Every structure is written in C-alpha cells, then in structure tokens.
Amino acid sequence: MSYYKIENLEQYFKHYNKSIREPRKFWGKIAEENFTWYQQWEKVVDFNMAEAEVKWFTEAKVNITKNCIDRHLSKRGEKTAIIFEPNNPSESALHISYNELYERVSKMANVLREQGVGKGDRVCIYLPMIPELAVSVLACARIGAIHSVIFAGFSASAVSARINDSECKMVITSDGGYRGNKTIDLKGIVDEALESCSSVSKVLVVKRTETEIKMQEGRDFWLQPLLDAALDYNVAEIMDAEDPLFILYTSGSTGKPKGMVHTTAGYMVYTAYTFKNVFSHEENDIFWCTADIGWITGHSYILYGPLLNGGTTVIFEGVPSYPDFSRFWDIIEKHKITQFYTAPTAIRSLAKESLDYIQKYPLKSLKVIGSVGEPINEEAWHWFNDHVGDKRCPVVDTWWQTETGGIMISPIAFVTPTKPTYATLPLPGIQPVLMDEKRNEIEGNQVVGSLCIKFPWPGIARTIWGDHERYKKTYFSAFPGKYFTGDGALRDEVGYYRITGRVDDVVIVSGHNLGTAPIEDAINEHPAVAESAIVGFPHEIKGNALYGYVILKETGEVRNKENLAKEINQYIADHIGPIAKLDKIQFVSGLPKTRSGKIMRRILRKIAEGDFSNFGDTSTLLNPEVVEGIMNERIS
Ligand code: WTA
Numbered sequence: 113m114s115y116y117k118i119e120n121l122e123q124y125f126k127h128y129n130k131s132i133r134e135p136r137k138f139w140g141k142i143a144e145e146n147f148t149w150y151q152q153w154e155k156v157v158d159f160n161m162a163e164a165e166v167k168w169f170t171e172a173k174v175n176i177t178k179n180c181i182d183r184h185l186s187k188r189g190e191k192t193a194i195i196f197e198p199n200n201p202s203e204s205a206l207h208i209s210y211n212e213l214y215e216r217v218s219k220m221a222n223v224l225r226e227q228g229v230g231k232g233d234r235v236c237i238y239l240p241m242i243p244e245l246a247v248s249v250l251a252c253a254r255i256g257a258i259h260s261v262i263f264a265g266f267s268a269s270a271v272s273a274r275i276n277d278s279e280c281k282m283v284i285t286s287d288g289g290y291r292g293n294k295t296i297d298l299k300g301i302v303d304e305a306l307e308s309c310s311s312v313s314k315v316l317v318v319k320r321t322e323t324e325i326k327m328q329e330g331r332d333f334w335l336q337p338l339l340d341a342a343l344d345y346n347v348a349e350i351m352d353a354e355d356p357l358f359i360l361y362t363s364g365s366t367g368k369p370k371g372m373v374h375t376t377a378g379y380m381v382y383t384a385y386t387f388k389n390v391f392s393h394e395e396n397d398i399f400w401c402t403a404d405i406g407w408i409t410g411h412s413y414i415l416y417g418p419l420l421n422g423g424t425t426v427i428f429e430g431v432p433s434y435p436d437f438s439r440f441w442d443i444i445e446k447h448k449i450t451q452f453y454t455a456p457t458a459i460r461s462l463a464k465e466s467l468d469y470i471q472k473y474p475l476k477s478l479k480v481i482g483s484v485g486e487p488i489n490e491e492a493w494h495w496f497n498d499h500v501g502d503k504r505c506p507v508v509d510t511w512w513q514t515e516t517g518g519i520m521i522s523p524i525a526f527v528t529p530t531k532p533t534y535a536t537l538p539l540p541g542i543q544p545v546l547m548d549e550k551r552n553e554i555e556g557n558q559v560v561g562s563l564c565i566k567f568p569w570p571g572i573a574r575t576i577w578g579d580h581e582r583y584k585k586t587y588f589s590a591f592p593g594k595y596f597t598g599d600g601a602l603r604d605e606v607g608y609y610r611i612t613g614r615v616d617d618v619v620i621v622s623g624h625n626l627g628t629a630p631i632e633d634a635i636n637e638h639p640a641v642a643e644s645a646i647v648g649f650p651h652e653i654k655g656n657a658l659y660g661y662v663i664l665k666e667t668g669e670v671r672n673k674e675n676l677a678k679e680i681n682q683y684i685a686d687h688i689g690p691i692a693k694l695d696k697i698q699f700v701s702g703l704p705k706t707r708s709g710k711i712m713r714r715i716l717r718k719i720a721e722g723d724f725s726n727f728g729d730t731s732t733l734l735n736p737e738v739v740e741g742i743m744n745e746r747i748s
Pocket residue numbers: 362407408409483484485486487488509510511512513514515535597598599611612613614620623624625
C-alpha cells in the first residue's frame with residue numbers, strides 16, 4: 113500500500129491514523145517510494161522537543177535537484193517545467209522544459225563553483241520573478257550552497273542586515289526589475305546594502321531591464337557571459353539529509369529578523385507530499401502560485417513542490433493590476449491553469465473591482481483554487497468560490513508558516529469537505545493541539561486556544577541561523593515539549609480548525625508578516641522621535657494595516673505633523689521596505705505602560721480599532737490618564 117496519494121475521506125482518516133500511530137513507517141514508506149537517494153537513512157526521525165532538536169532521515173544522502181530535475185528527464189524531458197509569464201503581456205511567455213531546466217541549472221551551478229562558491233556557503237539571491245531566480249535557487253541546491261532569497265521589495269538596510277546575519281559570500285541580482293509600470297533599481301539597492309557587508313566578494317548580475325548601472329571592478333560580473341562559457345552538465349553534490357538547504361528570513365517579535373533554516377531531505381519529502389495531495393496534482397496540470405519566490409510559499413509551491421512532482425509551474429513577474437485588473441484571469445485563460453493558489457489580500461483587492469474584469473473569462477481549466485498567508489474572511493472566501501472557482505472548484509484554505517516548510521492544516525482537494533474560513537483538518541503527520549493560558553491542552557471540540565503542534569513533521573525548520581537558543585525560546589518554551597505557532601485557533605464541533613490570527617506582536621499586512629518591533633526600531637531612529645508603539649488594526653483590503661503611536665522629543669521646536677508623519681514613513685521604507693509603512697500615525701504625549709514598563713499594546717490595539725470599551729484588566733496600568741488623551745485624538 114502506498115501512502116503518497118489520498119483518494120477519499122475514508123483513506124484520509126486511514127492515512128492520518130497511520131501517520132500518528134506509526135510516523136516512522138508512514139514517512140519512511142513515502143520517502144522510499146517517491147524519491148531517489150544516494151544512501152538510505154538510519155532513522156526516519158530522531159528528536160528531542162525540549163531541546164528543539166529534530167532530525168529526519170538521519171544519515172541519508174540525497175540531492176534535492178536530482179529529485180526536482182534529473183529523475184524526470186527520461187520520462188518528461190520535453191515536458192514544460194516552468195512557464196515564465198512576463199510583467200508586460202506583450203512580451204511572449206517562455207516555456208522551459210525539464211531538459212532545458214537541467215541545462216540552465218547545470219550551467220549556473222558550474223558558474224557558481226567557478227566563482228568560488230562551495231557546499232555550505234551562503235548565497236544571497238535578490239532577484240525579480242524571472243526564470244534566473246528559479247535557476248539560481250536550484251543551482252545553489254545543486255552544489256550544496258545555502259540559498260538565502262531576499263524578497264526584491266526589501267530596502268538596502270534590510271538586505272544588508274540579512275546578508276550580514278548569514279555572512280553570504282555572493283549576491284545574485286539583476287540590473288532592475290519590472291513591476292507593473294514601475295522599474296525597480298535592484299542593483300542600486302544591492303550596491304547600497306553592500307557598503308556595510310564585508311562577507312560578500314562577488315555579485316552576479318542578470319540583465320533584465322537594461323537599466324544603466326554601476327559595475328564594481330573585480331566584484332560585479334554580468335551573468336550571461338559566464339553562463340555562455342559554462343558546461344551544460346553538472347554532477348550534483350551529495351548532501352546529507354540534514355544539511356541546510358536554505359535560509360529564509362521572517363519577522364519576529366524583536367528587531368532582528370529570524371533566519372529560519374530548512375534542511376534537505378525532510379523539506380523535500382514534506383513539500384512534495386503536501387503539494388501532491390492538497391492540490392490533487394496530476395500529470396498534465398499547470399499549477400500557478402501567485403506568491404513571490406522571496407517568501408516561503410514561493411519556495412515550497414512555486415519551485416520545490418511542483419518540480420519534485422514533475423509538474424509544470426508558473427512564474428509570474430508582474431502584479432494583478434497591470435495592465436488592468438483582469439491580468440490574473442487573463443493568465444489563467446492563456447496558460448490553461450488548473451490550480452490557482454493566491455492570497456486573501458489579492459482576492460480582496462480584486463473583489464472590489466468591477467466584476468466585468470473576471471466575467472469575460474470562463475476559467476474552465478481551473479480544478480482547484482487555494483488561499484494562503486492570513487485568515488480568509490467570509491466575504492473573500494465566497495467571492496473566490498463564486499467568481500473564480502465557479503462553485504465547482506474546491507477552495508483549499510491552507511494554513512502554514514515559514515517555519516513549517518509546507519502546508520499543515522488544509523482541506524485536501526476533492527477529499528475534505530470545505531467550510532468557508534476554515535482551514536479544516538490537519539494533514540497526515542500533523543498533530544495540532546489547542547492550549548489554554550495555564551499551558552494545558554484543551555480537549556474536545558468547540559474550543560479556542562493557542563495553536564501548538566505536538567510531534568515533529570519532516571518540514572519543520574531546524575533552527576534559526578546562528579541562534580539556536582532563540583529558536584528554542586521562540587517556538588519551544590511557551591508550551592514546553594510542543595512547537596508553538598504564534599497563532600490562535602478554534603476547533604469547531606466536528607474538529608475543523610479555523611485560524612483566528614496571531615497572538616504575538618506580528619501583524620500580517622497584505623499577507624506579509626511584519627514584526628512591530630523592527631518598525632518601532634526604525635521609527636525611533638528618526639531624530640524627532642522619543643518613543644513609539646505600533647499595532648495592527650483591521651483593514652478592508654490588506655487584512656490588517658498599521659497604526660503608529662509616536663511620542664516626539666521635547667525640544668520646544670514646533671514641527672509640522674503632516675511632514676513629520678511623511679518622514680517617519682520614509683524612515684520605515686528605507687529601513688524595512690514600503691510594505692511596512694504606517695496607515696495612521698498619531699502623535700501622543702505618553703503610552704500606556706505597566707508598572708514594569710511594558711507598553712500595554714492591548715489597549716492601543718483597541719483604540720486603533722475604535723473600540724473604547726472593554727480594555728480588560730488595567731489594574732497594572734501605571735499612567736491611566738494618558739489613555740483618555742489617546743482616545744480623544746484617535747485618527748479615524
Ligand atoms: C498566517 C506563509 C490563517 C498565520 C505560508 C501564520 C494564515 C502566518 C493562513 C505565517 C491561513 C498563513 N489562515 N492564517 N490559511 N496561512 N497564515 O511565515 O498567522 O509568511 O502564522 O507563511 O500567516 O506566515 P508566513
């Protein structure tokens with residue numbers, strides 16, 4: 113009996129129970145039957161949750177790109193692996209076959225090796241959504257270099273912080289990137305970032321926009337001539353199952369981003385398995401995930417998941433609003449997309465436009481539609497279901513995180529009955545539990561609590577780069593022995609899960625996780641600012657938006673508040689990126705604090721929401737008088 117594909121609900125329960133009772137047998141069989149290995153494992157899993165130590169497929173030897181590319185060549189050499197849809201619809205789309213992908217990745221891998229990159233070295237990839245991004249990622253994996261993709265919307269200082277944290281040796285970037293009718297100066301941002309990065313000795317530059325850029329002698333090289341001179345085959349590096357595959361940064365509740373480390377074999381098995389089942393992937397499908405490869409969703413479900421299954425995956429360079437709001441629907445029609453995977457924020461922003469944009473397109477090729485990144489509200493769920501899925505395609509609301517590597521709680525298309533706004537049931541191997549404030553597991557149904565996972569799964573991140581203590585503290589200490597997700601959830605009467613949102617200081621704005629601490633750090637660097645506090649508040653399109661309370665230094669100087677607010681937002685854009693800008697900035701004379709000096713964010717959140725009732729327990733509040741003042745001057 114094979115466990116790789118779940119065909120119906122009965123089988124789901126069977127597989128699920130097997131995966132809980134005998135996780136080693138379950139994952140061992142999946143790993144054995146569906147991947148190629150240089151050497152088998154000794155233990156399927158080895159772990160100590162208290163120490164945050166997890167290992168899968170110990171001692172096994174493997175290369176993920178052999179599984180993504182080489183093993184498909186005999187059967188699927190001419191099959192399209194990647195469809196590249198450019199920003200500008202009048203530029204033609206590109207179809208890259210598995211044979212071509214092999215050649216391109218081999219050449220790139222050879223270039224990296226020639227440029228002195230080897231196993232274990234970190235390579236920063238700062239590219240727009242173009243084929244070279246996929247090729248660079250895979251080439252790193254091919255030679256055992258650890259890729260650290262940075263979303264091409266991050267600012268120079270965010271880029272340098274990430275490069276320095278992981279001490280990257282090389283940066284791969286481009287002369288520029290297209291996004292709608294804008295051109296982004298990526299190389300200029302890299303140049304600025306590298307002023308404070310001593311680890312980087314080489315920069316490879318892809319030509320995309322033909323923008324005039326500066327090339328630093330001895331450091332910067334155009335990629336194309338190097339590729340032209342490289343051999344088109346490459347012997348993959350033999351990797352240990354637990355060798356790091358990549359680092360991907362995510363926001364935390366302190367100013368420093370967390371470099372989540374994913375390792376090779378477990379991540380490979382988990383992304384392949386979850387992709388296959390959640391989206392019910394079949395041989396001739398054309399899968400499109402609209403995320404950027406700079407986020408985990410892009411890593412797992414634009415690249416690794418689809419390629420591991422020999423699928424066809426779409427890389428879209430542009431934005432949903434360019435040239436107009438029908439772009440997504442146009443692409444679905446043009447490439448006959450079968451699975452469409454996007455985010456609630458995109459759905460909400462398209463739902464507010466005229467229905468004419470979508471109704472021109474029959475969208476008959478679609479079989480499954482999916483959502484990820486934040487809770488999907490009822491209205492958006494129905495719009496997605498009615499207008500995109502035509503009430504015919506299962507909506508898979510997939511809950512997971514950068515840290516989990518792959519989808520954790522989600523309907524399985526054509527298997528799990530869906531329920532609007534519910535991520536429904538855990539995938540096989542996943543043991544969610546809800547915890548109460550006293551750290552006890554909440555039994556039974558129709559309950560709410562903090563969402564934890566009580567047994568390791570193959571895709572779990574293994575550590576935070578260079579800081580295992582922080583990893584342990586962040587994820588394994590709130591509820592000892594369990595992985596704490598940072599999310600709250602409810603379990604309904606039949607055991608379906610609905611994720612209610614973050615319970616920590618991370619706010620999800622348009623699907624991007626933003627820690628409030630790093631934004632406060634950025635604002636506090638402004639010379640006029642004494643202190644600040646950022647909270648999220650509900651926003652119709654973005655899901656959440658940011659509200660900042662700012663105390664100015666008392667200098668006696670009178671400043672124009674409007675200009676100051678603009679400057680503050682510019683500081684944020686420069687330090688983090690435009691995605692972290694505040695929607696509302698209120699200048700206040702004080703912040704509500706506890707006697708121990710902690711800002712009472714709960715109150716600030718309520719005020720930002722416009723809810724002046726029910727501040728909860730305020731007995732520890734040191735300065736209740738400031739609350740009144742803040743309420744009176746709230747920005748609505
Ligand atoms: C949130 C994205 C509700 C959640 C893959 C999680 C969701 C965080 C869902 C991780 C969903 C993601 N329903 N909330 N279907 N999917 N989230 O690391 O708060 O960018 O903890 O990973 O997004 O975001 P990340």
